[in-house]
Amino acid sequence: PTLPPTNTPTNQPTSAPTNAPSHPPTGAPTPSPTLAPTDAPTNKPTPAPTDTPTTEPTPMPTKQPTLPPTTPPTLPPTNTPTNQPTSAPTNAPSHPPTGAPTPSPTLAPTDAPTNKPTPAPTDAPTTEPIPMPTNIPTPAPSGAPTNPVTPAPTNQLTPAPTNASTPGPTPQPTTPGPTPCTGADITVDVLTDNWPQETAWTLTNTCTGAQINSPTSLARSTQYLNNYCLPAAQYTFEITDTYGDGICCSYGQGSVSVVYNGNQMLEENAGAFGSSSITTFGTCDSDSTPPPTPSPTPADITIATFNPTLGVPKCSSITAACTSGSALLDGTGGNQEPNPSNTLDECIDGANGKYHSDESVDQITVSAIGGGSLQAGALAVIEAKVWAWSDGSQDMADFYYSASVDNLDWKLIGSRPAGGPDERTLSIQYTLPSNSPLQAVRVSIRYQGSPNECPGGAWDDSDDLVFAVDPTPASLAAAAAGAQAPIPVPPSKAMDSSQCAAIGEIDRKRCEEGTLCVWKNGRNKGCYPKTSGDTAKGKGKAKGKANKVSTSDDHAA
Numbered sequence: 001p002t003l004p005p006t007n008t009p010t011n012q013p014t015s016a017p018t019n020a021p022s023h024p025p026t027g028a029p030t031p032s033p034t035l036a037p038t039d040a041p042t043n044k045p046t047p048a049p050t051d052t053p054t055t056e057p058t059p060m061p062t063k064q065p066t067l068p069p070t071t072p073p074t075l076p077p078t079n080t081p082t083n084q085p086t087s088a089p090t091n092a093p094s095h096p097p098t099g100a101p102t103p104s105p106t107l108a109p110t111d112a113p114t115n116k117p118t119p120a121p122t123d124a125p126t127t128e129p130i131p132m133p134t135n136i137p138t139p140a141p142s143g144a145p146t147n148p149v150t151p152a153p154t155n156q157l158t159p160a161p162t163n164a165s166t167p168g169p170t171p172q173p174t175t176p177g178p179t180p181c182t183g184a185d186i187t188v189d190v191l192t193d194n195w196p197q198e199t200a201w202t203l204t205n206t207c208t209g210a211q212i213n214s215p216t217s218l219a220r221s222t223q224y225l226n227n228y229c230l231p232a233a234q235y236t237f238e239i240t241d242t243y244g245d246g247i248c249c250s251y252g253q254g255s256v257s258v259v260y261n262g263n264q265m266l267e268e269n270a271g272a273f274g275s276s277s278i279t280t281f282g283t284c285d286s287d288s289t290p291p292p293t294p295s296p297t298p299a300d301i302t303i304a305t306f307n308p309t310l311g312v313p314k315c316s317s318i319t320a321a322c323t324s325g326s327a328l329l330d331g332t333g334g335n336q337e338p339n340p341s342n343t344l345d346e347c348i349d350g351a352n353g354k355y356h357s358d359e360s361v362d363q364i365t366v367s368a369i370g371g372g373s374l375q376a377g378a379l380a381v382i383e384a385k386v387w388a389w390s391d392g393s394q395d396m397a398d399f400y401y402s403a404s405v406d407n408l409d410w411k412l413i414g415s416r417p418a419g420g421p422d423e424r425t426l427s428i429q430y431t432l433p434s435n436s437p438l439q440a441v442r443v444s445i446r447y448q449g450s451p452n453e454c455p456g457g458a459w460d461d462s463d464d465l466v467f468a469v470d471p472t473p474a475s476l477a478a479a480a481a482g483a484q485a486p487i488p489v490p491p492s493k494a495m496d497s498s499q500c501a502a503i504g505e506i507d508r509k510r511c512e513e514g515t516l517c518v519w520k521n522g523r524n525k526g527c528y529p530k531t532s533g534d535t536a537k538g539k540g541k542a543k544g545k546a547n548k549v550s551t552s553d554d555h556a557a
Contacts, residue, residue: 002236010514020341095517099375181229184416188237190214191223193271201256207284208233221252234282234370236487237266240275244392244419247271280369280379293409301365304328304465310405312440314341314365314466318374321367322467329439332461333361342463344408344440347454349461352509359395359445360387364465366441369429375470376434382413383427384443390458392418393499394514398451400442401427403435403468410442410453414487414489419446429486437471448495448514458513498528515539 001536003491017327151548192199196218202404203212212228220244236284237258241247260281300320304313306328310512313329315322333340333349341348355363362385369379400410416426433439444462446455454462500517504527511519511527518534519527 016229032199035453044401077365105483117364118198119504127199129469135486183232183552184228184235185261186228186230186235187257187510188226188228189255189259190219191247191253191271192220192224193247194220194256195243195251196220196222198242199239199247199254201237204236204238204282205230206234206236211392215319218254221254232282234280234284236278236280238276238278238487241273241419244275244278244417246273246420247531250315272425274424275417276427278381278427278429280487283370283398302467304467306339307466310344311339311345311346312464312466318468318470320371320373321365322374322465323362323365324465326363329463330360330362330508331355331366332358335360338459343454344402344405344464344466345454347462348456349530350456350458352387352458353461356387356422358387358389359459360461361385361397361443361445361463362387364443364463366465366467373470374433374467376472378430378432379429382441383425383428386424386426386443386445388418388424388445389447390421390502392420392424392517394448394495396446396449396451396495397426398446398455399430400444400453401430401433402440402442403433405436405438405440408440412453413452415451416489428489431486432469434471437469438466439469440466444504447510448516450515458509501526503527 186203188201188203190199190201199214201214205211215224218224239247239256245251247256254271254361256266256271256277257264258279263280263281266277266279302315302317302319303325304315304322304323306312307314307518313324328338329342331337332353332355333342334351334353335355337349348361365383366374367381367383368374369381372378374380382399382401384397384399386395386397396415397418398415399413401413402408402410413430414428416428418424418426442453442462442464443462444452444455446452447457448461449455449457449460495516497516500511500514503517508519508527511517517527518527518530
C-alpha cells in the first residue's frame with residue numbers, strides 16, 4: 001500500500017487495494033501470529049517448569065538446572081548382583097560344604113568292610129616265604145630220628161690211626177685268562193643321546209690309514225662298549241654330531257670315553273663337544289711301544305698373562321699347553337672384556353651385544369698333541385670357549401695362526417659352526433710352523449658373513465693368544481708323530497637364510513646389518529631372506545692394520 005500500515009489494522013479493507021503486495025510474502029508464516037510479538041525473548045526461565053520433558057530437547061538449554069539433584073541413592077549397589085535374585089534369600093547356607101568331596105562316589109557303597117578271612121585257604125605254600133612264620137609247632141613230632149641209633153656199642157677200641165695223610169681233592173681244571181694285549185689296548189665307550197642318527201665316530205690308525213667306524217645304525221640312549229687290541233701305532237679317535245650339539249645334555253644324557261693302555265684319553269662326561277671332538281694318542285715308532293702320554297695335566301698348562309707391549313695374553317715359557325685362562329678374554333670390548341681389543345693389530349670388537357647373551361670369545365688354549373711341549377713341526381690343537389647368540393645357527397668361529405708375532409701373516413686354518421646356544425667349546429688341529437720361537441693364534445666369532453682376519457661386524461669378537469714354541473728339531477718319536485697331517489676340517493655349511501624369519505622386532509638391527517637378511521616395512525613387516533634385488537646394508541669396515549690373510553695347504557686343517 002502507498003502509506004505504511006497502521007499499528008492496528010482497520011476493520012474495513014481499503015477501497016482500492018494494490019495489484020501486488022509491496023513485499024514478497026514471508027517464507028514461513030506463523031500459523032497464528034501474535035497480535036503483539038516481543039522484540040526479544042525473555043532472559044528469565046519460567047518459574048514453574050513442567051514435570052515431564054518435552055518430546056524434543058530445547059535448542060537453548062538453561063545453564064543451571066531448575067532443581068538441585070537428589071541426595072545419594074537410597075541403597076548402595078550390590079557388589080555381585082544376581083541375574084535373578086531369590087524372593088527370600090537365606091542369611092546363611094543351610095549346610096556347610098563337605099571338606100573332601102569324592103570325584104565320583106560309588107552308586108551302592110557297602111555298609112561296612114568285611115572282617116572275616118577267606119573260608120578256604122590254599123593247601124599249597126606260596127612261592128615266597130611268609131614274612132611272619134607261625135608260632136605253633138607241628139601237631140606231632142616224627143616217630144623216629146632220622147638216622148638209626150647203634151643197637152649195641154662195641155667194647156673194642158679204634159686201632160691206631162695211620163700216619164699217612166688223606167690225599168687232597170683233585171683240583172678242578174681252570175679256564176685260562178684272556179691273553180694280554182701287547183699292542184694298543186683301546187676301549188671306546190659311547191652312550192648315545194635321544195638323536196643317535198646324528199652321531200658317528202671313527203678310530204683311525206694314522207700310521208697306516210686303517211679305520212674302524214661306528215655302527216651304521218645306532219639306537220637312542222644305548223651304550224656301545226668296544227675293546228680293541230690293535231697294533232702299536234698312533235691313533236686318532238673322532239666323534240661327530242651333525243646337528244652340532246654333541247650328545248649331552250639338551251637332548252639326552254649321552255657320554256663318550258676312550259681309554260688307551262689303561263690311560264683315560266677322553267673323559268666320560270665329554271659329551272658336550274658341539275660338532276666334533278678329536279683325540280690323538282700313541283706313536284708311529286714301530287721299534288718300541290712307550291706308554292701313552294695323556295692330555296696335558298693342569299701342572300703342564302701355563303696360564304698366560306697380559307702383555308701391555310703386545311696388547312694380548314702371552315705365555316713366555318715353553319710348555320705342553322698355553323691358555324688365556326677364564327678371565328683375560330671374557331666378554332667383548334663392547335661389554336666387559338679386560339684390555340680390549342686383545343689383538344696384535346688392534347682389530348676392534350663390535351660395539352653391540354650384551355655379556356653372555358650375544359657373541360664373544362671367552363678363552364683360547366693351545367696344546368701339544370701326543371705329549372711333550374709345543375714344538376715346531378709338531379701337531380697342536382686350538383680349543384676355544386665361545387658364546388653364541390640365540391640357537392647358534394647364525395654364528396661361526398674362524399681359527400687363524402701367524403708364524404711370527406713381529407711380522408704378522410694370518411693364515412686361516414678353518415671354521416667351525418657354533419652348533420648350539422650359549423657357551424660352546426670348539427677345537428681345530430694344525431701343524432706348528434718353524435719360522436719363529438714366538439707364535440700367535442686368533443679366534444674370531446662372527447654373526448653371519450664370511451671368514452675375515454678382522455670381521456668387524458657389530459656383534460663380532462676377535463682375540464689373540466701369543467705363546468712360545470721350541471724351535472729345535474724334535475726327537476725321532478716326536479718328529480714321526482709331528483709328521484702326521486692334522487685331522488681335516490670338513491667344509492663349513494653355508495648359513496641358512498631361512499632363519500631370517502625367526503628374527504623379530506627386538507633384534508631388528510641384526511636383520512638390517514646381517515649379510516643374509518633384510519628388514520622390510522609395510523603390512524607384513526619383518527625380516528626376510530635377502531635377494532639380489534635388495535640393497536644390502538654392508539657391515540662396518542674392520543678397524544685396525546690391514547694384514548695379509550691366506551690359506552696354507554701345508555698347515556691348514
